[in-house]
Amino acid sequence: MSAFIRVQGVSLDVPTFLQSERPAKGWGSLFLGAAFQPPKRRLVRLLDRLSFDVNDGDRLAILGRNGAGKSTLLRVLNRVYQPTEGSVEVSGSCQALLNMSLGFNGEATVAENIYLRGIAMGLTAAFIRQQVQPILEFSGLTEKAGQRLRTLSSGQKMRLGFAISTSVQHDIMLMDEWVGAGDADFMARAKARMQGRVGGSKIVVLASHSVGLLRDLCNKGIVLERGRLVHAGDIGDSLKYYHELMSRLRKGGDAVTLGDEAPGAGAGAQVYGAVEDIRVDAMRGRVEVTGWMVNAQGGLPEGLALDVDGHRYLAVELTRIRRPDVCKHFGLATDMCGFKAFVPVSGLRVLSDLGPDVRVLGGERHESADAVLRLAPSVSAALVC
Numbered sequence: 001m002s003a004f005i006r007v008q009g010v011s012l013d014v015p016t017f018l019q020s021e022r023p024a025k026g027w028g029s030l031f032l033g034a035a036f037q038p039p040k041r042r043l044v045r046l047l048d049r050l051s052f053d054v055n056d057g058d059r060l061a062i063l064g065r066n067g068a069g070k071s072t073l074l075r076v077l078n079r080v081y082q083p084t085e086g087s088v089e090v091s092g093s094c095q096a097l098l099n100m101s102l103g104f105n106g107e108a109t110v111a112e113n114i115y116l117r118g119i120a121m122g123l124t125a126a127f128i129r130q131q132v133q134p135i136l137e138f139s140g141l142t143e144k145a146g147q148r149l150r151t152l153s154s155g156q157k158m159r160l161g162f163a164i165s166t167s168v169q170h171d172i173m174l175m176d177e178w179v180g181a182g183d184a185d186f187m188a189r190a191k192a193r194m195q196g197r198v199g200g201s202k203i204v205v206l207a208s209h210s211v212g213l214l215r216d217l218c219n220k221g222i223v224l225e226r227g228r229l230v231h232a233g234d235i236g237d238s239l240k241y242y243h244e245l246m247s248r249l250r251k252g253g254d255a256v257t258l259g260d261e262a263p264g265a266g267a268g269a270q271v272y273g274a275v276e277d278i279r280v281d282a283m284r285g286r287v288e289v290t291g292w293m294v295n296a297q298g299g300l301p302e303g304l305a306l307d308v309d310g311h312r313y314l315a316v317e318l319t320r321i322r323r324p325d326v327c328k329h330f331g332l333a334t335d336m337c338g339f340k341a342f343v344p345v346s347g348l349r350v351l352s353d354l355g356p357d358v359r360v361l362g363g364e365r366h367e368s369a370d371a372v373l374r375l376a377p378s379v380s381a382a383l384v385c
């Protein structure tokens with residue numbers, strides 16, 4: 001049976017409670033205010049008349065700035081929220097990686113929680129019984145099977161939630177951001193499993209700010225803005241539309257909403273790029289780094305630093321270079337995403353003096369640069385020669 005998702009004219013209104021300001025001078029007026037000025041209830045529209053189809057074989061990216069409605073839409077697709085208007089038709093079994101710890105009971109043991117979550121996922125007791133050991137092994141919690149869940153660390157709970165949620169292959173996979181926490185060993189296993197599950201799914205719907213990931217994984221995209229669907233198309237067009245939208249919003253100076261985005265936009269994880277050449281200029285005591293980088297909103301970060309054996313060296317100059325190839329690949333609004341940066345590092349004679357563990361970090365400013373830029377294979381090879 002082929003899988004599909006049909007969303008027709010979906011709107012979602014939820015009640016919110018607004019408390020008016022109550023400047024109270026004393027306890028008496030505080031209690032009187034609480035008694036006679038209860039919070040006002042009003043409906044807010046989170047999704048507004050969305051219509052789109054996802055067909056067998058599609059990998060759909062949901063794009064939009066913070067608060068645009070991406071997670072809410074995923075919850076509607078997963079039937080957590082019932083639309084106020086319109087209809088959602090889903091054909092095929094659905095696996096939602098939206099909240100890994102949903103339905104966990106801290107007082108039950110780790111093994112019991114596998115049953116609780118498995119039953120909530122619609123699995124039979126007989127099937128779950130066969131899955132308990134593999135899930136414990138995958139999450140590295142075999143020795144903790146009989147312990148209460150509340151004694152686990154948050155990372156261990158996340159591993160358990162991930163192992164249970166991904167224990168079965170479904171037709172449709174709904175994801176809110178790619179799984180991104182855990183130690184290196186677990187992340188390697190989680191990545192391999194995710195790739196397997198994504199590959200085995202008939203439909204994948206992924207909401208993420210990681211533009212590189214969306215570009216690699218998805219073939220289609222929709223862009224949400226304030227709960228409305230403002231663009232639908234192939235992934236290249238959708239990323240381009242999203243970046244243009246973000247740049248329009250930046251120029252429009254929508255200070256309140258863009259203020260919400262500031263932490264994300266400035267965070268290292270939101271900057272991505274590649275280093276394509278590193279040269280040592282021994283005469284001038286500096287390293288020249290060439291590559292490209294952008295942030296998740298398609299903006300151009302201006303910060304670069306080198307991490308050499310734990311010592312941090314900040315760039316003193318960064319010039320932008322045209323990169324139409326990168327611009328086309330990611331659907332960016334500007335092609336000035338290439339850069340050449342100069343970083344003073346004294347005492348170097350040749351490139352290999354930097355050692356193989358050098359990391360190039362990008363960010364909005366030199367001081368705050370902390371997103372590791374990928375090294376091109378030729379650069380990695382040159383560093384060890």
Ligand SMILES: Nc1ncnc2c1ncn2[C@@H]1O[C@H](COP(=O)(O)OP(=O)(O)OP(=O)(O)O)[C@@H](O)[C@H]1O
Pocket residue numbers: 014015016044046064065066067068069070071072073
């Ligand atoms: N239950 C709720 N009651 C009231 N408002 C809500 C509720 N759930 C979400 N919202 C609001 O709906 C808007 C969309 O939220 P949502 O979590 O879907 O955004 P998002 O696009 O996933 O954002 P982000 O990129 O930050 O994860 C936000 O303004 C949020 O405050």
